[in-house]
Amino acid sequence: MADERQDTQVAEKEIIAPGYTFGTVTDQIATVVLTKRTPMFWFMGFGVGIVLLLTLLLAVGLLFAKGVGIWGLRTPVMWGFAITNFVWWIGIGHAGTLISAILLLLNQSWRNSINRFAEAMTLFAVACAGMFPLLHLGRPWLFYWLFPYPNTMGVQPNFRSPLVWDVFAVSTYATVSALFWFVGLMPDLATLRDRTHNRFARFAYGALALGWRGSAKHWSIYETASLLLAGLATPLVLSVHTVVSFDFTIAIVPGWHSTFFPPYFVAGAIYSGFAMVLALAIPLRAVYGLEGLITARHLENAAKVMLATGLIVGYAYMMETFNGWYTTNVYEHAAIWHRMFGPYHVAYWSLISCNILAPQALWFKKVRTKPVLLFISSMVVLTGMWLERYVIIVSSLAQDFLPSSWSIFQATKWDWLTYAGTIGLFLFLFFLFIRLLPMISIFEVRTLLPEAKVEEGVGD
Amino acid sequence: MNKPAYGLMAEFESPTELVVAARAAREKGYRKLDAYTPFPIEELTDALHLHHNKLPLIVLLGGLLGGFTGFMLQYYITVIYFPINIAGRPLDSWPAYIIITFELTILFAAISTVLGLLALCGLPMHYHPVFNVPRFALASRNRFFLCIEARDPLFDLAKTSEFLETLKPKEVSEVAS
Numbered sequence: 001m002a003d004e005r006q007d008t009q010v011a012e013k014e015i016i017a018p019g020y021t022f023g024t025v026t027d028q029i030a031t032v033v034l035t036k037r038t039p040m041f042w043f044m045g046f047g048v049g050i051v052l053l054l055t056l057l058l059a060v061g062l063l064f065a066k067g068v069g070i071w072g073l074r075t076p077v078m079w080g081f082a083i084t085n086f087v088w089w090i091g092i093g094h095a096g097t098l099i100s101a102i103l104l105l106l107n108q109s110w111r112n113s114i115n116r117f118a119e120a121m122t123l124f125a126v127a128c129a130g131m132f133p134l135l136h137l138g139r140p141w142l143f144y145w146l147f148p149y150p151n152t153m154g155v156q157p158n159f160r161s162p163l164v165w166d167v168f169a170v171s172t173y174a175t176v177s178a179l180f181w182f183v184g185l186m187p188d189l190a191t192l193r194d195r196t197h198n199r200f201a202r203f204a205y206g207a208l209a210l211g212w213r214g215s216a217k218h219w220s221i222y223e224t225a226s227l228l229l230a231g232l233a234t235p236l237v238l239s240v241h242t243v244v245s246f247d248f249t250i251a252i253v254p255g256w257h258s259t260f261f262p263p264y265f266v267a268g269a270i271y272s273g274f275a276m277v278l279a280l281a282i283p284l285r286a287v288y289g290l291e292g293l294i295t296a297r298h299l300e301n302a303a304k305v306m307l308a309t310g311l312i313v314g315y316a317y318m319m320e321t322f323n324g325w326y327t328t329n330v331y332e333h334a335a336i337w338h339r340m341f342g343p344y345h346v347a348y349w350s351l352i353s354c355n356i357l358a359p360q361a362l363w364f365k366k367v368r369t370k371p372v373l374l375f376i377s378s379m380v381v382l383t384g385m386w387l388e389r390y391v392i393i394v395s396s397l398a399q400d401f402l403p404s405s406w407s408i409f410q411a412t413k414w415d416w417l418t419y420a421g422t423i424g425l426f427l428f429l430f431f432l433f434i435r436l437l438p439m440i441s442i443f444e445v446r447t448l449l450p451e452a453k454v455e456e457g458v459g460d
Numbered sequence: 461m462n463k464p465a466y467g468l469m470a471e472f473e474s475p476t477e478l479v480v481a482a483r484a485a486r487e488k489g490y491r492k493l494d495a496y497t498p499f500p501i502e503e504l505t506d507a508l509h510l511h512h513n514k515l516p517l518i519v520l521l522g523g524l525l526g527g528f529t530g531f532m533l534q535y536y537i538t539v540i541y542f543p544i545n546i547a548g549r550p551l552d553s554w555p556a557y558i559i560i561t562f563e564l565t566i567l568f569a570a571i572s573t574v575l576g577l578l579a580l581c582g583l584p585m586h587y588h589p590v591f592n593v594p595r596f597a598l599a600s601r602n603r604f605f606l607c608i609e610a611r612d613p614l615f616d617l618a619k620t621s622e623f624l625e626t627l628k629p630k631e632v633s634e635v636a637s
Contacts, residue, residue, distance in 0.1 A: 022498060022602030148537055156542040159534045160549065160556040168560045172567040179574045187600070191498070194597035210578065211585035214599050216482075216495040218581045220510040223500050225577040228519050229570060236566045243559060446499040454503040455476045 015110045015448055017292035022446050025293070029442045030195050032288055038435065041287040046431040052424020059418040060135060068138055070414040077397045077409040082136035085419050087244055087389045088272065089129035089426075090170065091265070092382075093177070094237055095273020096122025100180060101233035104226065110301060112444035113293045116188075117284070117434070118277050119181045124429040125276070126174045128422040133166070135418070162246040169243035176236055180229050183222075186212045187443045241269045248392065255335035255396035258323060264316035271309035271355075272385035274302050275378035280430070282375045284439065293440055300368045306381065307362040313388075314356040335396055343408050344395040347387050354384025466589035466637035467492075467609035468620050469596070470629035475501050478604035481627040482507040485608060488623060492612035496590065496605040518576035519569050526568025530561035592636045607635065 016025075062070055073080050096118040103111040134143045146167045148156050157164045189209035196202050212218070245265035248256040278299065285294040324336030339348045358380045361367045368374065394409045433439070446452055472478045478495060482504060485493055495504055505511060534557040538544075543551050578584065590596055590607060599605050606629075608620055617634070624632045 026498070026601045148533060154542070156537045158544075158546060159538055159560060160546060160553055165559040165563075168563040172563040175567060176570040179570055183574060183577065187499075191600040194600045210583045211588060212583065213588055213590055214496045214498060215581075216497060216501070216504050216508055217510055218583075219497065219500040220505045221513045221515055221577055221580050223505075224513055224515045225573050228516065228573050232519075232523075232566050232570050232573070236563075239559070239562060239566075246559075443499040452475060452499065452501075454479050454501060 015295065015297060016113065016445065017295060020292065020449055021451065022449065025445050025449065026191060026195070026442055028290070028293070029438050029440050029445070030192060032434070033192060033436060033438055034196050034198075034201070039287055041283070042431060042435060045427060046435075049424050049427030049429075049431055052420055053428045054424075055417050056421025056424055059414050059421050062414065063135060063418070064140070068136065070412065071418070072409055072411045072415055074407060074409070076400060076405055076407060077394055079136075079393050079397060080409055081390075081411055081415040081419060082132045083247075084386065084389045084393050085422065086129050086132035086136075087265075087393075088386045089125045089132070089422065090173075090244060091241060091269035091272045091385065091389075092276045093122040093125035093129065093173075093273065094241060094266070094269035095277050096120070096125075097173075097177060097180075097233050097237040098270055098273065099277070100184070101230040101237065104230040105234060109448055110298060112448055113440050114277065114281060114298055114302075115444070116181075116184065116441040117280060117439045119177065119184065120430065120433045120437075120439070121273075121276060121280060122177050123174070123181060124426050124433075126170070126177060127429065128426050130170055130174065131422065131425075162243065162250045165243050166247055169240045173236060173240045176229075176233055180233055183225060183229060184441060184444075185437065186210060187214065187222075188438045188441060190214065191442055192438065238266055241265045253396050253400055254329070254331035255324075255339070255392065258320070260316065260319055260323070264313070264320075267309045267312035267316065268385060268388065271306060271313055272382055274306045274309065275381035275385070278302050278306070278374050278378040279382065282371045282378075284434065286371070288439075290440065293445060296369050299371060299374055300365075303362050303368040303374055303377075306378070307359055310355060310359040310362075310381070317352065317356065331401055334399070338399045339391055339395045342395065342399065344391055344398070347391050348395070351384050351387035351391055354380045355388060358384070463637050465610055465617065466592075466635040467607050467612075467615070468617070468624055469590065469593050469605050469607045469633050469635050470624040470627060471595060471598075471631045471633075472604040472606065472629055475504070475604055477628070478606060479503045479507050481606050481624075481629070484627055485606065485623075489614050490608050490612050490620075492609040492615070494607050494609065496596070496599040496607065498600055498602060498604075513580060515573065515576050515580060518580075519573050522572025522576075523565050523569035527561050527565040529568065530564030531557055533564075534560055589635050589637045593633050595631065595633070603630075610637075 068082075071080060071082065073082075096115075099111050099118045100115045100122075103115075134140050137143060146157060146164065157167075186209055189205050190212040193202055193205040193209050196205065242262040242265065245261035249258055249261045251257060281294050281299065281302070285291050321336055321340075324332045327333075338344070359377060361373070361377060367377070398409055399406045470481065472481060475497065478497065479501065482493065482495055486507065486509070493508060495508065497504065531554075535552065535554075538553070539551045545551075590599075590605075593605075595603065596605065606624075606627075608615060608624070614620070621632055621634075
């Protein structure tokens with residue numbers, strides 16, 4: 001037992017760089033928020049976010065005025081970019097919940113220094129995702145018709161439809177992620193309240209911290225609450241992308257109607273989510289000098305998760321092709337054939353290169369320990385995962401059962417601007433978050449320090 | 461200043477010192493104790509005998525209520541309020557209800573976790589006497605505090621203060637209420 005304890009201590013020491021104390025950890029993370037000097041990087045990132053956000057407002061304003069016809073949606077491809085972006089964004093969110101919930105239950109303490117911003121990423125990605133199905137409604141201002149409520153029309157949603165399941169799954173996911181995030185923030189908001197010298201900031205952080213005072217009685221309930229929330233969020237996160245995949249599998253469209261979509265989608269979601277975690281962590285740690293807290297080991301672990309989920313995704317592509325052949329169904333044959341050699345073959349082969357071939361570089365430790373290479377590979381994966389959803393949605397819809405109804409999807413500039421606009425919304429929210437709230441969970445990093453261990457046998 | 465003190469607060473520099481002090485205070489017979497730390501310390505939870513709380517029960521009830529709400533909402537709407545024949549399926553097509561039942565179970569359970577946490581902790585709270593100790597702001601940074609409250613039957617300003625001094629704290633201060 002004693003040896004085991006020492007082993008874990010050694011392992012935990014490596015998670016963050018040596019030399020940190022409770023005080024320096026607290027100050028380093030809190031200073032990013034409490035300082036008056038904001039780095040140029042922040043203004044640049046925030047500026048790009050605002051410009052793209054304004055683009056989104058323009059694109060959505062025009063959409064409200066003219067309708068979904070400004071996008072490239074024409075029969076039979078009525079889902080196009082909107083649902084592609086929805087699935088892409090919501091998939092990205094999954095890594096945050098995986099890190100905060102599943103890795104907590106598995107006692108992976110290295111998650112402690114990346115869970116906060118990964119959860120923020122989840123929230124903002126879900127916000128971007130949630131917009132697309134609503135904007136895609138045609139009459140977005142009537143979105144509340146999706147919920148069952150007593151109304152004068154005397155009609156109700158059809159609970160046998162996966163689209164209604166999706167409403168419940170995504171709204172539950174957004175709510176639970178926000179709650180989990182806020183509970184995690186409470187002790188750190190109290191730290192900021194106690195550290196700041198600005199009266200307004202003290203009032204604001206104090207109000208948000210709800211009077212948290214670090215009482216041992218509270219901590220014991222708090223620990224129970226975190227475990228319970230993690231236990232609830234774990235099946236939830238697996239269910240959300242499963243329900244998203246039901247939007248496709250419950251339909252009979254060739255290329256969609258298949259039972260392996262749920263695990264395939266969940267793996268893809270975690271794959272793209274970890275890519276986004278790396279894409280955010282690598283510049284942040286460099287700019288804010290957080291290499292001691294988000295260490296090479298964090299990046300390497302994230303890269304390993306990416307490699308593992310990437311291999312699952314690769315397996316899913318093979319099974320998809322195999323099943324298309326094995327079903328002996330001519331429509332399924334044709335759907336796979338069209339994907340590989342039809343009008344969307346460029347997108348298909350690009351996604352295979354981005355998602356299967358390129359990530360094989362992550363087998364090499366040299367690649368996993370070079371932040372620049374990791375950043376590039378995460379961008380490649382994010383692009384590949386977007387293309388994957390695009391190919392699944394658009395190529396299946398464009399060429400379904402009747403050749404007479406086939407038609408090729410052409411994205412318009414408004415499709416692209418709306419998509420870029422949500423990236424702007426994400427950047428805008430994320431940069432606000434790193435300026436106003438601690439991007440690393442301070443109290444959880446304190447528990448990783450060697451001095452946090454209670455030594456037994458002293459003074460007994 | 462005429463008001464009686466809320467208690468006495470001793471400040472320690474490491475979690476080990478605090479846990480040792482908390483055990484000593486329990487042993488001495490003090491029961492109305494609380495400790496204030498910058499992060500959760502499992503040994504402290506043991507030392508102060510804090511392991512049982514009602515949160516799991518609250519969450520279980522919340523989850524059950526959510527599951528019941530989710531299922532009955534769908535049953536009521538599809539069978540009683542708005543029966544409509546869709547592709548010849550039975551009105552009570554319960555397998556289709558599983559997902560929303562599950563989602564609402566999780567939603568209600570998660571909301572009850574957070575509300576239960578706040579309720580059991582008595583938060584939000586706009587004022588608490590411990591914040592009157594000037595150095596208490598460090599409880600959210602790198603200091604560890606043990607507070608013996610005045611409502612403890614054994615509490616006596618002079619004697620308790622003397623006892624706390626024997627634990628070799630960095631400082632003992634009176635907590636104004």
